Amino acid sequence: MTQIIVLPHVELCPEGTVIEAAPGTSICDALLDNGIEIEHACEKSCACTTCHVIVREGFSSLAEAEEEEEDLLDKAWGLEPQSRLSCQAEVGDVALVVEIPRYTINMAREGKH
Numbered sequence: 519m520t521q522i523i524v525l526p527h528v529e530l531c532p533e534g535t536v537i538e539a540a541p542g543t544s545i546c547d548a549l550l551d552n553g554i555e556i557e558h559a560c561e562k563s564c565a566c567t568t569c570h571v572i573v574r575e576g577f578s579s580l581a582e583a584e585e586e587e588e589d590l591l592d593k594a595w596g597l598e599p600q601s602r603l604s605c606q607a608e609v610g611d612v613a614l615v616v617e618i619p620r621y622t623i624n625m626a627r628e629g630k631h
């Protein structure tokens with residue numbers, strides 16, 4: 519199992535947490551399996567950006583993003599060089615530190631910030 523440190527997110531996990539996932543699991547599934555209800559508006563089919571996460575550590579251990587993912591990421595709220603769509607990024611065997619951005623594009627549009 520690979521460790522994932524999830525940094526605090528105001529609503530989804532206010533204190534932050536540490537979870538474990540089997541290599542090959544998507545980061546999105548790993549979060550959901552552990553009760554962290556990250557948005558996944560397109561049901562993990564790489565068609566939205568609501569599952570955006572920033573991989574603060576361990577980013578280079580992940581398989582590179584496909585073009586489709588990169589194109590979508592360009593539209594994500596708070597894009598950073600270590601951004602990934604969590605439904606597309608599979609956990610490897612290196613521990614990760616993951617940050618869930620404060621907003622998704624859905625929330626930003628609704629003006630909740």
Ligand code: FES
Pocket residue numbers: 557558559560561562563564565566567568569570603604605606
């Ligand atoms: S859930 Fe839509 S791209 Fe990941």
